[in-house]
Every structure is written in C-alpha cells, then in structure tokens.
Amino acid sequence: xxxxxxxxxxxxxxxxxxxxxxxxxxxxxxxxxxxxxxxxxxxxxxxxxxxxxxxxxxxxxxxxxxxxxxxxxxxxxxxxxxxxxxxxxxxxxxxxxxxxxxxxxxxxxxxxxxxxxxxxxxxxxxxxxxxxxxxxxxxxxxxxxxxxxxxxxxxxxxxxxxxxxxxxxxxxxxxxxxxxxxxxxxxxxxxxxxxxxxxxxxxxxxxxxxxxxxxxxxxxxxxxxxxxxxxxxxxxxxxxxxxxxxxxxxxxxxxxxxxxxxxxxxxxxxxxxxxxxxxxxxxxxxxxxxxxxxxxxxxxxxxxxxxxxxxxxxxxxxxxxxxxxxxxxxx
Numbered sequence: 001x002x003x004x005x006x007x008x009x010x011x012x013x014x015x016x017x018x019x020x021x022x023x024x025x026x027x028x029x030x031x032x033x034x035x036x037x038x039x040x041x042x043x044x045x046x047x048x049x050x051x052x053x054x055x056x057x058x059x060x061x062x063x064x065x066x067x068x069x070x071x072x073x074x075x076x077x078x079x080x081x082x083x084x085x086x087x088x089x090x091x092x093x094x095x096x097x098x099x100x101x102x103x104x105x106x107x108x109x110x111x112x113x114x115x116x117x118x119x120x121x122x123x124x125x126x127x128x129x130x131x132x133x134x135x136x137x138x139x140x141x142x143x144x145x146x147x148x149x150x151x152x153x154x155x156x157x158x159x160x161x162x163x164x165x166x167x168x169x170x171x172x173x174x175x176x177x178x179x180x181x182x183x184x185x186x187x188x189x190x191x192x193x194x195x196x197x198x199x200x201x202x203x204x205x206x207x208x209x210x211x212x213x214x215x216x217x218x219x220x221x222x223x224x225x226x227x228x229x230x231x232x233x234x235x236x237x238x239x240x241x242x243x244x245x246x247x248x249x250x251x252x253x254x255x256x257x258x259x260x261x262x263x264x265x266x267x268x269x270x271x272x273x274x275x276x277x278x279x280x281x282x283x284x285x286x287x288x289x290x291x292x293x294x295x296x297x298x299x300x301x302x303x304x305x306x307x308x309x310x311x312x313x314x315x316x317x318x319x320x321x322x323x324x325x326x327x328x329x330x331x
Contacts, residue, residue, distance in 0.1 A: 007036050016030055016034045016036070016041055017045045018048070020041060020048075021045050021049055028041075070102055070105075074096070074106075075109075075110075078096065078103055078106045079106070079107075081095060086118060089101075130194060133195055134193050134227075134228040134323050135228040135229045136195060136231055137195075137231075137232045138193055138194065138230050138234070139194060139234050139235075140190065140216065140219070140233055141235065141236060141268060141271040142187055142189055142207045142212070142238065142240075143278065143279075144185050144186075144188075144207075145188055145283060146183065146185055146186075147183040147185060148183075148288050149291075150290050150291075151290070183291075186203050186291070187205065187207045188203055188278065189201065189204055189211070189219075191271075193228060193319070194270060195322060196319045196320075196323045197270065197311055197314065198226065198306055198319040198322070200219045200222045200223070200302075201298065207238065209239070212240035212243075213240075213249050216233070216250070226323050227324070230255055232255065232258060233258065234267070234268055236268055241257075242259075282294075282297065306318065306319050306320055307319075307320045
C-alpha cells in the first residue's frame with residue numbers, strides 16, 4: 001500500500017518505465033520528469049523489462065529467509081501450552097522464559113484464535129452461526145433477578161444502609177437477631193430472534209411450565225405482529241421447557257422445538273448475551289428507588305434496544321433494520 005508521500009503510483013511507475021524502455025529517455029531525464037531519484041527510475045524500468053506492467057505493483061517486504069526466527073521446537077512448545085492450558089502470550093512467555101511479544105508473533109503466525117473466541121471447556125474455536133431469515137430460529141431463556149426493596153437497596157444508600165433497608169425484624173430462638181426480608185425474585189422470560197436479534201421480554205412471577213408457555217404464546221404474537229413467522233425455537237433443558245404443555249403448544253402451531261445439550265449454554269449464546277446486555281444496560285444501569293421503578297423502565301429500554309441501539313453483530317444497526325415490517329408499514 002502506498003504511503004501518503006509516495007511520488008509514484010502504479011500508473012506513474014508504468015509511465016516512467018515506458019518513457020525509459022519504450023521511448024528511450026535517459027534515466028536522469030525520466031527521474032527529473034517524475035520527481036524521483038535515478039536509482040528509483042532504474043528500478044522500475046528494470047522491472048518493466050523483466051515483468052512488463054505486472055511488475056509495477058508493490059512487493060512484500062518480508063525477507064526470503066529469517067535466520068533469527070524462533071526455532072521450530074520452541075514454536076511447538078508455545079502452541080502446546082496454548083492449546084493445553086489456554087493461556088495468553090504474557091503467561092506463556094513467563095512459563096517458557098520467552099518474551100511475550102515473541103509468543104504473540106508465533107500465535108499470530110499460526111492463526112490461533114484469540115482467547116475470547118475459544119470455548120473454555122474444550123479450547124476449540126467457537127463456531128458462530130446466523131440464520132438467513134427472521135424467524136428461522138428464536139432463542140428463549142429465563143433470567144432470575146432479585147427484587148429491589150422499597151426505598152432502594154445498596155446501590156442507592158450504600159452497602160451498610162442498603163442492607164438495613166432490605167431486612168426486617170424477625171424474632172428467632174434468642175429473640176435478638178434479625179434475618180433478611182424475603183424480597184423474592186423476578187423471572188425475566190426472554191425471546192431473541194437469531195437473525196435480527198429482535199428481542200421480547202416479560203417479567204413474570206415464576207418459571208413454571210404454565211408461565212413459560214403463556215409467555216411463548218405472547219412472544220409469538222409479538223413476532224407475528226412484526227411480520228416474523230417463527231419456524232423453530234431453541235431453549236435449554238429447564239423443566240418448564242421439557243414439559244408436555246410447552247411441547248404441545250409449539251407443536252400446535254407447527255413450530256419445531258430444539259433443546260441445547262446439557263451444560264452447554266454456549267449453544268443458546270445469543271439469548272445469553274442478550275441477558276448480559278439486559279443486566280448491564282437496564283437492571284443495574286442506575287440506582288432504582290424500588291422494584292416497580294425498575295420494571296417501569298423496561299418497556300422504554302426494550303424499545304431502544306430494538307429500534308435505536310447500535311448492535312455490534314449487525315454492523316452498528318439496530319435489530320429493527322433487519323425486520324422490515326417491525327413498525328407495520330408493509331401490512
């Protein structure tokens with residue numbers, strides 16, 4: 001690639017070479033005309049004689065031989081440690097008494113993935129996929145979330161005051177101790193479209209088969225209103241999803257139910273990543289004064305996520321950009 005101050009482009013090199021080789025210009029005259037040194041003029045004219053116009057492109061600056069390259073035996077040790085222990089360049093370097101920069105160059109040379117792209121359980125590169133059309137696969141999952149006490153918890157008042165706010169007097173054997181109030185949990189039922197990342201979330205009281213099934217009925221209606229026809233659903237192996245009720249409800253509408261392998265949440269990774277985003281940008285984004293205040297903020301956040309928030313997996317576009325009929329303009 002040419003640098004910003006390069007006097008000659010590929011076209012300029014060719015014109016210079018033609019002047020010297022075909023038109024018989026002296027090297028010094030051609031060099032002066034094209035504002036380069038005679039040495040440069042000779043280099044491009046010689047390449048033109050040898051290779052023609054194809055010789056005007058830049059060549060790799062990589063040396064033909066590298067006598068000081070890391071020995072093959074050392075490279076094998078680096079790769080072996082990386083695959084066996086999944087360490088980064090710095091830790092491998094300390095372990096093998098090598099410069100971490102050397103380890104990094106070796107890993108780059110052999111095309112080993114970044115640690116963030118590896119499956120922690122197997123060390124293999126994570127296989128990423130995306131279905132071609134909205135509705136081809138909907139990821140469904142449940143996220144358990146502790147409720148906020150009235151008046152706010154530790155994020156509002158600090159750890160000590162927040163703890164006092166979330167406890168109540170409860171006499172026990174010695175009539176002198178207290179225990180934490182049973183604030184309960186919220187169960188976030190989430191559905192995310194594999195292709196568009198369009199998301200639908202409800203906060204329910206439990207994760208029973210009745211709740212999970214009712215949620216799916218409403219989620220399917222949400223996707224249908226956006227013009228998305230659901231053909232497959234992917235869930236984990238929770239009891240609510242293994243129930244006959246959930247299975248029969250999907251079967252009645254012709255939806256295929258697929259479940260992940262046990263202890264493999266990575267398979268349902270898109271909704272797991274959505275859960276994390278939900279926690280970071282809504283549930284724990286600010287200090288809420290009550291659980292109701294947090295729940296009231298969900299609808300606005302969900303609209304922002306679907307219609308306005310830039311999604312890195314979609315090239316900076318929101319999920320709505322991949323669902324043309326989300327606002328009903330084509331219905």
